[in-house]
Amino acid sequence: MVRYVVRRLVYMVPVLLGTTFLIFLAVYALPGDPVQAIAGPGQAVAPAVRAAIVAKYHLDDPLLQQYLAYMGRLLTGDFGTDLNGKSVGALIAASWPVTVKLGLTAWVLGGLLGVLLGTLAGIRSGGFLDTSVLAGTTLVLGVPYFVTAYVAKYVFAVKLGWLPPSGVSDGWPLSYVLPAVCLAIFLVPEIARLTRASVLGNLQSDYVDTAIAKGLGRRTIVVRHVLRNSLLPVVSVLGLSLGYLISGSVLIEGIFNMPGLGFAVFRGIAQHNGATVVGIGTLLILVFLLLNLLVDLLYGILDPRIRLV
Amino acid sequence: MTDALLSVRDLRVQFRTRRGPVTALDGVDYDVYAGRTLAVVGESGSGKSVTARAIMGLLPRRTSTVTGGRIMLGGRDLLSMSKSARQAVRGERIAMVFQDALSALNPVLPVGFQISEGARKRRHLDRRAARQLAVDLMDQVGIPAAKARVGAFPHEFSGGMRQRVLIAMALAQDPEILIADEPTTALDVTIQAQILRLLTDLQAQRQMGLVLITHDMGVVANTADEIAVMYCGRIVEQGSCGAIFESPAHPYTQALLDSIPRPELRGTLLPAIPGSPPDPAHRPSGCSFRTRCPRAFAACVDEPPVVRWLEDPRVGQPPPAAEPVPAAGQRLSACHLCVRAEPNGAGTAGGGAIGGGAR
Numbered sequence: 001m002v003r004y005v006v007r008r009l010v011y012m013v014p015v016l017l018g019t020t021f022l023i024f025l026a027v028y029a030l031p032g033d034p035v036q037a038i039a040g041p042g043q044a045v046a047p048a049v050r051a052a053i054v055a056k057y058h059l060d061d062p063l064l065q066q067y068l069a070y071m072g073r074l075l076t077g078d079f080g081t082d083l084n085g086k087s088v089g090a091l092i093a094a095s096w097p098v099t100v101k102l103g104l105t106a107w108v109l110g111g112l113l114g115v116l117l118g119t120l121a122g123i124r125s126g127g128f129l130d131t132s133v134l135a136g137t138t139l140v141l142g143v144p145y146f147v148t149a150y151v152a153k154y155v156f157a158v159k160l161g162w163l164p165p166s167g168v169s170d171g172w173p174l175s176y177v178l179p180a181v182c183l184a185i186f187l188v189p190e191i192a193r194l195t196r197a198s199v200l201g202n203l204q205s206d207y208v209d210t211a212i213a214k215g216l217g218r219r220t221i222v223v224r225h226v227l228r229n230s231l232l233p234v235v236s237v238l239g240l241s242l243g244y245l246i247s248g249s250v251l252i253e254g255i256f257n258m259p260g261l262g263f264a265v266f267r268g269i270a271q272h273n274g275a276t277v278v279g280i281g282t283l284l285i286l287v288f289l290l291l292n293l294l295v296d297l298l299y300g301i302l303d304p305r306i307r308l309v
Numbered sequence: 310m311t312d313a314l315l316s317v318r319d320l321r322v323q324f325r326t327r328r329g330p331v332t333a334l335d336g337v338d339y340d341v342y343a344g345r346t347l348a349v350v351g352e353s354g355s356g357k358s359v360t361a362r363a364i365m366g367l368l369p370r371r372t373s374t375v376t377g378g379r380i381m382l383g384g385r386d387l388l389s390m391s392k393s394a395r396q397a398v399r400g401e402r403i404a405m406v407f408q409d410a411l412s413a414l415n416p417v418l419p420v421g422f423q424i425s426e427g428a429r430k431r432r433h434l435d436r437r438a439a440r441q442l443a444v445d446l447m448d449q450v451g452i453p454a455a456k457a458r459v460g461a462f463p464h465e466f467s468g469g470m471r472q473r474v475l476i477a478m479a480l481a482q483d484p485e486i487l488i489a490d491e492p493t494t495a496l497d498v499t500i501q502a503q504i505l506r507l508l509t510d511l512q513a514q515r516q517m518g519l520v521l522i523t524h525d526m527g528v529v530a531n532t533a534d535e536i537a538v539m540y541c542g543r544i545v546e547q548g549s550c551g552a553i554f555e556s557p558a559h560p561y562t563q564a565l566l567d568s569i570p571r572p573e574l575r576g577t578l579l580p581a582i583p584g585s586p587p588d589p590a591h592r593p594s595g596c597s598f599r600t601r602c603p604r605a606f607a608a609c610v611d612e613p614p615v616v617r618w619l620e621d622p623r624v625g626q627p628p629p630a631a632e633p634v635p636a637a638g639q640r641l642s643a644c645h646l647c648v649r650a651e652p653n654g655a656g657t658a659g660g661g662a663i664g665g666g667a668r
Contacts, residue, residue: 206412209367213407214427214478215400228417304462305416 001300004308005293012289016282017071023281024067027274034059037272038083057083070278079279083271088279091264099260101172102253103246105180110187110245111238115231117188118195122230123222125200133196137189149182149255166257179256183249187241194237198230205229232303239295243288313340313381314485314518315364315403320378322359322368322542331590333359335542336378341486341518346509348521348533348550350565352586355539357522361488365405366395400427404479406489406508410471414463420474421447421459428481446477450507469500476507480515487512488520493528505532526569530554538562541586541597548619548640558619558642560602596645608645616643 035053039045054060058069073080079088121130140148156178157165168175202208203226211221250262257263261280268276300308322334334356341347349357362368364380364387380387382402387395407413415423421443429439440459447455450473463471472492479487489508493501509532512519521532529536529550536553538546538561546559557563567580584601587593593600599609619640 206407206409207415210407210413210423210475210478211415211426212367213365213399213405215396215398215431215482216427217396220430225415225418229415232417303417304419305464 001308005297008293008296012286012293015289016285019285020071020278020282021067023278023285024070024274025063027277028063028066030269030272030274032272034083034272034274070275074279074282080275082268082273082275084273088275091276092261092280092283095259095261095264098168098258099246099249099253099262102176102180102183102249102258102260103242105173105176106183106187106245106249107238107242109180110184110241111191113184114188114191115195115234118192118234119199119222119227119230121192122196122199123203123226125196130196133192137192140185141189145182145186145251146255148185149179149252152178152182153255168258175258179249179252179258182255183245183252187245190241191234191238195230195234198233199226202226202229228302232299235298235302236295239291239298240288243284243291246287247284314343314383315341316379316381317360317364318379318381320360320363320380321376322356322363322373323376324373326372326590328590332592333373333542333589334363334378337539337542337544339537339544339547341520342534343485343518344513344516345534346512346519346521346532347535347537348523348529349537349539350523350526350529351539352524354541354586354589356542357524357539358490359542360539361405361490361520361522364403364488365399367405400479400484401431401482402484403486403488404482404484406472406475406479406487406492408491409495410468410475411463411495413475414471416463419460419462420466421461423463424474424478424481426481427478431482442481443477446480447474449480449511450474450477451503452477468496469504472496472500472504473507476504476511480511483515484517486518486520488522490522491524492521493523493525501528508532526565530569538565541592542589543597543643544616544641545598545644546640546642548642552640558640558647559598559644560604560646561598564601564603596643604646606645612645614643614645614647616641617647619647 034057035045035050036043038053039049058066061069070080077089079092081087082091117133121133124130153165156162163178164170164175165178199222207225208221211225216225246261249260250266252258253260253262254266261284265277265280267273268280297308300306317337317339320334320337321332323330324333325331337356337360339347339349339360349360351357359368363375366387368375375388378388382398387398390398414420421440424443424446425434425439428434428442434442443459444455447459452458452470452473458466463474466474472495476489476492487508492508493504496504505528508519508521511517521529523529533550536546536548536550537544538553538559540561546553546557546562553562554566557566561582564580564582568582570579582601587597587600593610595611596602596605596609596614599605602609619642
């Protein structure tokens with residue numbers, strides 16, 4: 001087990017190197033002029049100033065050299081400074097909690113609701129609830145992200161005034177409920193459908209007959225026997241979806257004006273702030289890889305047939 | 310003769326299929342007695358397992374219906390019981406051992422937990438008592454190092470050991486009746502003998518009524534007290550093991566016995582029954598075995614055979630409807646030949662036909 005974890009951590013190194021290099025490359029290839037972006041659009045930049053900025057940020061160095069220098073600093077915990085001279089590390093430290101709170105809230109909400117709906121639909125397949133879940137999830141999947149978010153914001157924050165419309169000044173949970181629900185809504189269909197199919201399949205397994213033959217009640221059979229088996233595939237999707245929720249909250253953070261990581265990346269791209277984008281990108285990749293490892297470890301605990309060696 | 314623990318009477322089951330309703334059981338009768346083994350034999354699709362599942366209440370609710378008959382346990386009909394009363398019977402009074410032990414065990418729960426789970430709930434055992442019960446049962450069914458393995462998972466056991474786990478699970482609540490549905494089919498031949506020995510030993514120790522479902526006549530010879538031979542949803546012959554092996558009355562039973570490998574047949578082709586069982590949706594008219602029967606004659610096409618007593622004093626007479634199951638030493642058979650064999654055979658006597666008409 002320990003050896004397995006160590007090996008997986010070692011495997012992360014090349015993955016991390018490769019992916020960060022790709023992000024670095026993408027930022028490098030962004031159209032536009034970073035020096036111009038600092039000065040502001042339409043502002044004339046004196047050649048001497050330009051030369052100084054280029055020298056300061058090593059903008060003329062070969063790509064590989066820039067990358068290696070950056071990675072070297074990263075190893076010492078230094079995320080570098082953006083083109084405004086602010087520390088990217090400080091930016092991450094400030095925006096990280098917002099994104100984690102938003103992502104986790106959405107994840108728990110979406111996961112619970114998805115599993116609940118999927119299980120109920122599965123044990124009464126073909127019934128009213130099953131059909132409603134199918135119709136509801138299709139509807140949710142059909143409406144674009146931002147439409148749902150704007151409508152929800154308008155109805156619950158502006159019209160009804162139940163919740164704050166933007167920002168995080170009211171703290172958790174008040175400020176996070178609406179954006180988290182909007183984010184969670186897109187997790188529910190996937191989890192619900194996967195759970196439903198899994199429950200339905202497991203209900204037909206022989207071990208359910210054995211459980212019935214023992215004289216167990218239906219609820220015990222569903223919860224203890226069927227659900228335990230049905231959740232195995234759901235766990236792996238849930239684990240990875242937390243990564244997606246955290247990295248995919250860019251739009252929701254934008255709509256609800258939440259100063260999180262997604263928001264910072266969005267601004268970083270707009271301002272050609274390579275250090276911001278690469279820094280946060282690297283962090284998100286790391287989170288993703290660690291979540292992946294966690295899911296695999298959890299799988300080993302939930303399914304005794306899987307041995308991690 | 311003591312009273313039967315369990316009496317199946319005129320049990321009829323239909324399956325709903327895309328091609329319309331299909332009759333799976335067409336009037337099945339059998340009795341299970343304490344301390345005796347009833348072997349139910351027949352080819353796949355003959356209705357052996359459907360009968361067992363009907364007794365356990367395990368028929369798929371959406372696709373099957375019990376269209377008639379009774380399943381009497383201690384004077385009460387299981388089929389007219391409430392859901393909760395039925396649930397109380399399962400495991401506690403009638404338990405079942407399934408064919409494929411790997412899929413019949415929950416892969417993510419420890420075997421010890423699964424063995425004692427039913428008893429734990431019913432008898433309000435705490436964790437330690439339940440564990441002890443599981444260890445004891447594992448010992449009884451011959452699982453070595455039971456104490457160490459009680460927490461192991463199904464995939465960590467061999468096929469034979471898994472079957473033993475399943476048997477231990479069935480015994481956990483001291484049932485009066487144990488139904489074993491082809492318990493040895495998925496096992497190696499050497500292990501098969503061990504499991505059968507275990508089942509018969511346990512049956513004798515606990516004086517359970519054992520229903521052994523099998524398609525292997527060889528298995529039956531050493532284990533059964535009574536035999537019921539099923540074909541196409543009906544029992545075509547029924548009687549004591551010795552009598553049936555000595556003088557099978559129904560051509561189907563004869564054919565089954567002929568197909569048991571014997572040393573003196575070495576080097577010759579083993580006799581097999583030609584063809585395959587008829588599609589239950591398209592039963593032949595008259596006797597459903599006639600299409601494969603070497604001794605079929607005109608009457609077999611027109612008239613479904615009636616179940617009759619074979620031994621004196623009621624040779625050839627249809628059994629009274631009240632007791633269509635043979636007492637010890639008596640036999641029943643559903644074949645026109647069984648009547649014709651009698652010197653004063655009355656041809657096709659009507660009435661009391663528990664086999665029902667073929668449609």
